[in-house]
Amino acid sequence: MNRLLPLALAFVAAVPISAHAQQIPAPKIVVVGEGESSIAPDLALLSLTVMREAKTAGEALDASSAAMKQVIAAVKETGVEARDIQTGGLQIIPRYTYTSKPDGSQEAQLVGYQASNTLSVRVRDLQKTGEIIDTAVSLGVNQSSGISFTNDDPSKALTESRKKAIADAVARARTLSEAAGVQLGRILEINEQTFVAPPVPIAAKTFDARESVPIEPGMNAYRVQVTVTLELR
Known part of the structure; x- marks a missing residue:
């Protein structure tokens, strides 16, 4: 019995050493790849505002509403469908003038x-x-928060950007592994960040009906960034 005891202890001691060896993570490499695709916009977003002033809130609202009804009717006549026309905001603001008093304070008067x-x-x-835009201005639109261009369905551009981003990440990993003298293994993880180009605005302005309105939609860029983790052999 005494001869078998050292062998049993040796076997028990070997078990945790083997388990510890299995917990050592395999070497890996983490790289970032980027891909971008540009496509022409197919959707223009307009924000058109009619602003009117009057002595009373009701008069000001009636005047702006009457002008906006004409604008909506004219926009529909150009072929824009009702689903693409939406009231974006309605605001009534009192206007005051301020006069200085002898004590240094100011007195507000509603005008x-x-x-x-x-x-x-x-x-x-x-x-x-x-x-x-020309038609809307001629019918009373006198303010705008800008024009922007976007895409109704950018999915194809995003798919192309994803493919480019993965190819870029793998190429970077291959270059690094070759320089280090190791081989790439399987892909362990992929994380994506998508940077969808927001509508590109043209600066807000107050319209002048005498101005021409040249429109240049340009191109929209859709960028994808991926973080890829690969095994090293």
Whole structure:
């Protein structure tokens, strides 16, 4: 019995050493790849505002509403569908003048109201964008928060960007592994970050009906960044 005891202890002691060896993580490499695809926009987003001033809030609202009804009707006549026309905001603001008093304070006097009615329009035929703006201005639109261009369905561009990003990440990993004298193994993990190009705005302005409205939609870029983890052999 005494001869078998050292062998039993040796076997028991070997078990935790083997388990510890299995917990050692395999070597790996983490790389970042990027891909980008650009496509022409197919959707223009317009924000058109009618602003009117009057002595009372009701008068100001009636005036802006009447002008906006004409704008909506004219926009629909250009071929824009009802689903692409939406009221974007309605605001009534009192206007004051301020006079200085002998004690240094200021006295506010109500002089009228300002009513603003904003219309959001999606234009799917980009060639009509300038025409719609010209028509809206002629009917009373006197403010805008800008024009922007986007894509109704950018999925194909995003798919292409993802493929480019993965290819870029693998190529980087291959270059690094070759320089280090090791071989790449299987992909362990992929994480994606998508940078969808927001609509590119044209600066907000107050319209002048005498101005021409040249429209240049340009291109929209869709970028994807992936973080890829691979085994090293």
